[in-house]
Amino acid sequence: MNAIHPTAQAFYEQWEQLEPTQTPMGIARKPAMDSFAQLGIPTIRHEDWKYTNVAAQFKAGLTDITNITSNTVDANHLNLFPFLKANRLVFVNGHFSPTLSDVIDAAEGLVIGSLALYNELGHMALRDNYNTLANNDKEAFSALNTAFAQDGAFIYVPAKTEVAHPVIIVHVTTEGLQGVINSRSLIVTGRSSRLDVIESHQYLGNDTALGNQLLEIVVGENGLVNYHKIMTDGNIGKHVGNLVAKQGNDSRFNTYVVNLAGQLVRNNMVVDIDGKNSEAGFYGLYSLDGASQVDNHVTVKHNEPHCESHQLFKGLLDDKSTGVFNGRIFVKQDAQKTNAFQSNKTILLSEQANTYTKPQLEIFADDVKCSHGATMGQIDQTMVFYLRARGLDEAQARAMLNQAFAADVIEKITLEPLKEWLLNQLTQQLTR
Amino acid sequence: MLSIKDLHASINGKEILKGFGLEVKPGEVHAIMGPNGTGKSTLANILAGKQDYDVTEGTVTFQGKDLLDMAPEERAREGVFLAFQYPVEIPGVSIANFMKASLNEVRKHRDLQPLDAVEFLKVMKEKMRFVEIDEKLMRRAVNEGFSGGEKKRNEIFQMAMLEPTLSILDETDSGLDIDALRIVANGVNKLKNENNAFIVITHYQRLLDYIVPDFVHVMYNGRIVKSGGKELALELEAKGYDWIKQEVDATV
Numbered sequence: 001m002n003a004i005h006p007t008a009q010a011f012y013e014q015w016e017q018l019e020p021t022q023t024p025m026g027i028a029r030k031p032a033m034d035s036f037a038q039l040g041i042p043t044i045r046h047e048d049w050k051y052t053n054v055a056a057q058f059k060a061g062l063t064d065i066t067n068i069t070s071n072t073v074d075a076n077h078l079n080l081f082p083f084l085k086a087n088r089l090v091f092v093n094g095h096f097s098p099t100l101s102d103v104i105d106a107a108e109g110l111v112i113g114s115l116a117l118y119n120e121l122g123h124m125a126l127r128d129n130y131n132t133l134a135n136n137d138k139e140a141f142s143a144l145n146t147a148f149a150q151d152g153a154f155i156y157v158p159a160k161t162e163v164a165h166p167v168i169i170v171h172v173t174t175e176g177l178q179g180v181i182n183s184r185s186l187i188v189t190g191r192s193s194r195l196d197v198i199e200s201h202q203y204l205g206n207d208t209a210l211g212n213q214l215l216e217i218v219v220g221e222n223g224l225v226n227y228h229k230i231m232t233d234g235n236i237g238k239h240v241g242n243l244v245a246k247q248g249n250d251s252r253f254n255t256y257v258v259n260l261a262g263q264l265v266r267n268n269m270v271v272d273i274d275g276k277n278s279e280a281g282f283y284g285l286y287s288l289d290g291a292s293q294v295d296n297h298v299t300v301k302h303n304e305p306h307c308e309s310h311q312l313f314k315g316l317l318d319d320k321s322t323g324v325f326n327g328r329i330f331v332k333q334d335a336q337k338t339n340a341f342q343s344n345k346t347i348l349l350s351e352q353a354n355t356y357t358k359p360q361l362e363i364f365a366d367d368v369k370c371s372h373g374a375t376m377g378q379i380d381q382t383m384v385f386y387l388r389a390r391g392l393d394e395a396q397a398r399a400m401l402n403q404a405f406a407a408d409v410i411e412k413i414t415l416e417p418l419k420e421w422l423l424n425q426l427t428q429q430l431t432r
Numbered sequence: 433m434l435s436i437k438d439l440h441a442s443i444n445g446k447e448i449l450k451g452f453g454l455e456v457k458p459g460e461v462h463a464i465m466g467p468n469g470t471g472k473s474t475l476a477n478i479l480a481g482k483q484d485y486d487v488t489e490g491t492v493t494f495q496g497k498d499l500l501d502m503a504p505e506e507r508a509r510e511g512v513f514l515a516f517q518y519p520v521e522i523p524g525v526s527i528a529n530f531m532k533a534s535l536n537e538v539r540k541h542r543d544l545q546p547l548d549a550v551e552f553l554k555v556m557k558e559k560m561r562f563v564e565i566d567e568k569l570m571r572r573a574v575n576e577g578f579s580g581g582e583k584k585r586n587e588i589f590q591m592a593m594l595e596p597t598l599s600i601l602d603e604t605d606s607g608l609d610i611d612a613l614r615i616v617a618n619g620v621n622k623l624k625n626e627n628n629a630f631i632v633i634t635h636y637q638r639l640l641d642y643i644v645p646d647f648v649h650v651m652y653n654g655r656i657v658k659s660g661g662k663e664l665a666l667e668l669e670a671k672g673y674d675w676i677k678q679e680v681d682a683t684v
Contacts, residue, residue, distance in 0.1 A: 386520045386574075387530070389480050390590060391508035391537040400533065404524025404573075 005040025007058055012037050014063045015147055024130040025119045025149070025184075032136045032146035039140040051324045051356045052266050052295040057210055057238055064148040065179035065209055066094040073100070073172055073204075080170055080200050081230075083417050087112050087167040089153050093174055093209075094183040096151050105165055109158035112167055115186055116151035125156045125188040133216045133244040135270070141240050145214040149184030152213075155197070159190035159220065166196035166415060171213065173237065175205030182212050190220040191248075196415055198228040203237030203263075210238040221248035221275060226414060229267065232260040232425050242268045249275030249304075256413050257284040258422060259294045260429055270299040273335075277306045284313040285409040287402075287429060288321035295324035302335040302365075309339075314409050315346040316402055316430075317353035326358045327372065333364040342372040347379055347405055399430045406430075433458050433629055434499075434598055439490035441478055448474045450654035452490070456598070459626040463640055463665060464633045466651035467673045472633045473517055475651075476602040479631075480514035481507050494598065508534075509541035511597030515587035515604050522574040527586070530574050531556060531593050538594050559592040563619045581612035588619040595623070600631045605639035617642030637669035650676055 004012050015033050020026060042048065043055040073092050078100055089112065090100035096114035103112045111118060111125075118126050136143040153169045171183055189195050201211060219225045229241065239262065247253050257267050271280050286294040300309045315323035325344040346355040359372035379401055387397035406426055413419040434456040441449040448471045456462055464472055478485050479492065481504030492499040499507060522530070535555075536546040547555065560567055563585050575583050584604050591599055601620070605613055620630060620643050632643055640648070640662060648664040649656045652673070657680045658664070668676075 380520075382520050383522050385482055385504060386516070386522065387534075388504040389508055389514055389516075390530070390534040390594065391505050391541070392533055393503070393505045393537075396533065396537075400525055400530070401522070404522070408524055 002038060004037045007041040007055070008037045008039070010061050010063050011144065011147070018148075023119045023122070024127050025115075028131040028146050032143045035136045036140055036143035036147055039138075039143060042140055048297065048326070051322070052264070052293065054238075054240060054264065054266060057264070063179050064182060065177055066148055066150050066182045068093060068177065073097075073174060078170055078172065078202075080202075081168055081198065081418065081421070083421060084166060084168065084198075086165045086198070087163075088170065089113070089167065090170045090172065091152060091183060092172045093177070094150055094152070094171075094181045105163050107158070107161050107163075109156070110161055110163065111154060111156040113154055114151055115154040115184060118154045123154070123156065126154060126186060129188050129216065129218050130186055131216070133218070133246055133272075134214060134242070135244065139242065139268070141212050141268075142214055142242055144180070145182045145184055145212050145242070148180075149182040149214065152183045152185035152215075153187070154185065155187045155195065157189040157193040157195050157220075160192045161190065162194040163196070166198055169197065169199045170202060171200070171211065172202045173204065173208045173211055175208065177209040179209050180212050181209045183214075185213070185215045187215070187217045187225070188220075189218065189223045189225055192222045193220055194224045196226045196228075198230060198415075198418065200230050201239055202233065203239070208237040210240070212240045214242045215244070217243070217245040217253070219245060219247040219251045219253045222250040223248070224252045226254045226256070228256045228258070228413065228415070228418065230258050230418075230422070231262055231265065232258065232422075238264045240266045240268070243270070245271040247271065247273050247275055247278045247280060249277060251275055251278045253279070254281040254412075255283070257282075257296060258410065259284075259286040259288065260425060262286075262288065262292050262294045265294045266297070267295070268297045270301070272301045272303060273307045273309065274303050276304045278304070279307065280309040281412070282309075282311045282313070283409050283412045284325075285406050286314075286323050287316040287406055287426065288323065289318040291320045293322040293324070295326075297326045299328040300330070300340065302329070302331040302338045302340060305334060305336045305338070307335065307338055309341070311342040312409060312412070313344045314406055315344075315355055316349060316406050317346060317355060318349040320350070320352045322354040322356075324356045325374070326360070328360045329362070329370060329372070331363040331365050331368050331370065336365050336367045338365060338368040338370065340368070340370045344374040345405075346376040347402065348376065349379065349402070395431075399427075402430050403427060433495060435491075435493045437491045439478075439492065440488045441474060441485045442488060443474070443485050447488075448485070448654055449478070452651075452655045454649070454656065456629045456631065458629055460647065461624065461630045461632060461643060461645045463645035463648045464631060464651050464656075465635070465637075465648060465665065465668055467677070468635070470651045471654045472651055473602055476514055476517070476600050476633055479507075479512065479600055480504060505537070508594070509538050513591050513594055513596035513599045515584070515591060515599065515601045517602040517604075517606070519575050519583045519587055521576045521578075523576050525574050526571055527574055528556065528570045531590065534590070535593055556593065559589055562592050562622065563589045564615050565589050580607045581609065584608060584616055585612065588616050592619060592623060597628050598631070599623075599628070600633065602633045603635060604632075605634055605636060613639060614642060637665045640665045652676060652680055
C-alpha cells in the first residue's frame, strides 16, 4: 500500500482501533478506509473544491468523534416544523435518540428507524443496498463516512406503500466538540411507493464539530420520493452533505435544498437515472448574509432513454457571503430523448458578496434536448423605481423583488405547509 | 396644485430641460405635445422622482410642498402618479400583491386604515372592471408577458386604484390600437373630477379626441414654446411640428 496521505494519518490510526464486525456497515469499512488513506482531505487545488476550503477546517490531529455518545440536548432545538404532523427521527452527534424520536406511521414491512439497529438485525434491503451508491473510490468524504459512521436513519418503504406523513430527520451536533461527526443514512423505496423526507441539521453553538453526512436513496420503480434539506437557522456550522441516489423505471425523485443560513455548507448531490421514463428535479435556494458560504454540487447522470431532469438553483447573496454552484449533466449514448435543463441565477446584494457558477453538459446521445444557463447581477434599479413610484419605499421594494426572485424555487415544493412556512421564513429574512 | 418654474435639468452633462414652466390647477387637463427628443419624458421622469437627472435650476411645487425634495415613494403617497411610457416587467410579483402593498402605503399616508384581503379584493375587482382588464391578469406577474395594450391598461388600472391628485400620462397612447386607446381614455375620463388634474404627454393628437384637454402646450428644445386651447392640437395634427420649429429657431 502507498503512503498514507498526511491528512488521513490520524484518522487511520484511530480507525485501526475500531472493532471489526461482519455486518454490512462493518464489512464496508476497510476498503473505504484504504481509499480515504490514499485520497486525504481535498484541498482547493482539487477542481471540485476550488471555492470551498474545507481542508482549512482540518487542523492536524483532527479525528472522528462519532464514538462520543450524546450530551443532553435542549428539546427546544428539536421541535422543528411543529406545524407538520410527521414521523420524527432525531440523531445526536451521529447516534439515534429513541426518546427524542417519534414514529407515527405503520404499515406492513415499513421501517422508519435507526441504521445501526437494522444493520445489527441484518435487514435484507439494508444488506442489498448499503454502500452500493457511495463513490468511496473517488470521494474522500464518502470514504471517510463509510469508514467511521455508526448510525443514521434507515427507511424502508415496501412496494405499493405510501407513507402517509413526512419523515423528519434531525441531526443535532452538540456544543464544544472538536472533530468530525460522520452520520450515515439509507432510504430504500419499493415499487409504486411514495415518501416525503425532510432533513435538517442543528449545530448548537458557534464552534462545533464538522458534520460529514452521507445519504443513499434508492427510488423504486414507479415510485416517488421528495427529499427536502432545509437549513434555515442562524447557527449552521461546518457541514459536508453527500446525497447519492438511484432511480428505477418510471420513477420521480425531487430534491429541494433550502439554505437560509450556513457557516460553511457543501451539498453534493449525485443521481443516477437508471430507469426509463423517469424524472429528477433539483431545486436549490441559498439566501445568505454575514460570512456564510454554501456550495451546491449537482450531478445528474442520464443512463436511460426518455427521461427528464431539471436543475434550478438561485442565490441571494448579501454581506460577505459566498454562493457556489456546480451542475453537471451527463447523457449517455443510449439515453435518447433526454430532456435535461439547468439554470443558476444569482443576485448579489452587496459589493463584497461572491458567486461562482459552473454549468457543465456532457452529451453522448444525439437526440436530446438539453440546456444550461447562468446569470448573475445586481437588483434591477428600473424595477425598484417602478415600485417606489407606486408608494413602496426602497427597502420594501427590494424585499419584494428579492422575495419574488427566491420564492420561485420554494414554490416548487409540493408539501404545502412546508412551502408556506419557508415563504414566511424567507420574508422574515428579507425584511429584517 | 402644481407649479413648475424655470426648470433646468440635465443628464450626463447634457441639458434636456431649459427653463420649463407650467401651472396646473385642480380640475384641469393639460396636454403636452411636441416632436421626439424635446424632453417630454424627461419632464415626466423628473416629476416622478427618477434619480438619473440633475436638476440644475428652477422649482417644482406640488400642493405647496417642494416636490424635488421628496423621494419617489413620498411623491406617490402625496398623490403624484406617473403612467410609464415603458412599464417594466417584474417577474414573480403578482399584480394583486403589488397593488395591495402599494395601496396600503398610500392609505397609511392619508391616515386611512389598511384594507384587509377581502376589502382589497373588492376594490380591485371594481377597478379592474373600470379599465376593462381581465381579472385573470391580477394573479399574473406585473406586466410579464403582457401585450403593449395590456401594459398600458395596467397603468391606468393602478391609477384607478391609487386615486392620485396629479396623474402624468407619458405617451400612454403610443402604439395602442383604437379599442385599447378608447378604454384608456374612458378610464381617465371617469377618474377626472374637480379635485384632480392630468398632464397628458402625447405625440399624437388622436388621444385628445377622447381626453379633451383644457390646455395644449407645445414643447420644443426643453421648454414650452406655444400654448393654446384644444384647437392647437388640431392645428398641430394638420400642419406638423415644422412650423413651430421654424418659428422658434427664427427667434433664437
